[in-house]
Amino acid sequence: MTTAEFIREYRERDIRQLALQANRFPDVDMPYALDQIQGWQIARRKLPKWAACDGVIFPPHLSMEQCSSEPTAQYKLNLAMAWTCKVGHASRMTDLTGGFGVDFSFTSCAFNAATYVERNEQLCHIVEHNLPLLGLNNATVVCADAVEYLSTVEPQTMLFLDPARRDEHGAKTVMLADCTPDVVQLLPQLLEKSRFTMLKLSPMLDWHKAVDDLRGTVREVHIVSVGGECKELLLVLSTVVESELKVYCADLSTASDTSSLFVYTPGSSAPVANSTFNIQHSTFLHEPNASIMKAGCFDELAAAYGVSPVSRNSHLFLSDEPIEDFPGRSFVVERVTTMNKGELRKALVGIGKANIATRNFPLTVAELRKRLKIKDGGDVYIFATTTAEGEHLLLISRKYR
Structure with a gap:
């Protein structure tokens, strides 16, 4: 064989x-x-x-x-196409940190010509073999160091970088300056040689700090999640396009479907007061998607959708009417209970298992599950949280959508 x-x-x-x-x-x-x-x-x-x-x-x-998954790679292709329209140019792109070539194979489709650059010779051979099989005939493969190649590259429509996020000892780095290559140091060249640059960064990175480090050149921040898990942070840099910074919080379900998307301008909304709701049966409970949780744009979200936070640190929101397009999960509250033993016993009648989440609550999920003596799973969702008045509550709910 x-x-x-x-x-x-x-x-x-x-x-x-x-x-x-x-x-x-x-x-x-x-x-x-x-x-x-x-x-x-x-x-x-x-x-x-x-x-x-x-x-x-x-x-x-x-x-x-x-490497990227198909949904996140497709998202980057859509983003590249949107930006070629903004800059009125789609002639060529260069991916300076090609890796296995997944992002390159998608984003290159937005351009007339594309160059893949990678210093690992083995990966270059693999990608050179794979690209024709995937129907990509507009690509050139170059085995070179990103920094050295950038100094020789002709002006591009787009430059793409996915800096390595591990140091020489293999430990993960989350600071932009600690990534390789150092994007901050390369910033003048990137701006000079591209109409726009797309950076793919770790979702662990503090995007506020990254925007500050890149000195007013970031036009868009995209926080991308797949199936409820934050996967990527994308920054788009440009001096050709002048605009207010916008943040896009996307949760993707398939390669071609954005299941929820929230776009906002940082600082555009005044702080929203804590909920004045009397939380009760039929109140609608909303949990933002993972990208919004990463962005921390809770005031903007509350203002945009007319929802009220349970408290400043709960990251849970309430409304008295359903919100069909809320970017996250929505539930209908069926019962509310304090941690009083008598109230708990009455509220949990008939509930043998439930999905439990804690938000601004003194117990962990494991500790609370042990105290409630409830198994994991089922179609009941229990959110344990603390109100603005310091009261510990369990919101026993079922999915609305």
């Missing part, structure tokens, strides 16, 4: 079990085969179109785990 035949036949098997059986397949390049099988299994989840494409070669495990 050849290595290619082995990969095709066993690609749905557990790679740990396959590794233990390596002696049965002396003609198979087992390290390569296991990399390809593991890569395909990850791609089936993150990159289904790539997994369905015969002949695609996958890189080692770390590159597969770090």
Whole structure:
């Protein structure tokens, strides 16, 4: 059996079990085969179109785990297309930190010509092999250091960077200046050689600090989540387009569908007072999506949707009417109880399991679950929070949508 035949036949098997059986397949390049099988299994989840494409070669495990998913890559393509319209130019782009090439394979579709730059020679060979299979014929692959190549590059419509977020010891970094290459140091060149630059950064990074570090050149901040988990922070830099800073909080459900999106201008709304609601049966409870939680734009959200915060630190909102387009999850409150034992016993009658979340509450989810003696799961949602008056409440709810 050849290595290619082995990969095709066993690609749905557990790679740990396959590794233990390596002696049965002396003609198979087992390290390569296991990399390809593991890569395909990850791609089936993150990159289904790539997994369905015969002949695609996958890189080692770390590159597969770090690469974008199809929904986030598609989001970047849409963003690149929107910005080519703003600057009236779509001639060429360069991705200075190409990696496995997922973002490049999507964003390059917005331009007449595109250059992929990567200092890892193995990744360059893989990408050079894969791009034609994916139908991309407008691309050039260059094996080079990003900083060195930037000094020679001709003016572009867009430059794209995804700086490495690990130091020389492999530890994660969350400060912009600690990433490689140092975008702050490269800023003058980036602005000189592009109509706009797109930066992909860690969702752990403080976007306020990053905007300050980039000295008034950031035009848009995009906080992108997939299925409720914050995945990426995108910054768009430009001196060609002058505009107020806007923040986009997007939660994606599929590659072509934005399930919720909230756009705001920082500081555009005055602080909203704590809720004056008498929280009771049929009150609507709203939980913002992960991108809004990361952005911290709770006053702007409350003003835009006419909802009231339970308290300043609860990050939960209330309304007396349903809000169909709220960017997050909405629930109908069925019961409200304090932590009084008698009240709890009465409120929890018939509830054997529930999904529990704590917001500004003295107990952890595990501690509260143990105290309530309720299993995880089901269609009941219990939000434990603290009101502005310091009262600890459980809001027993069911999903509205």
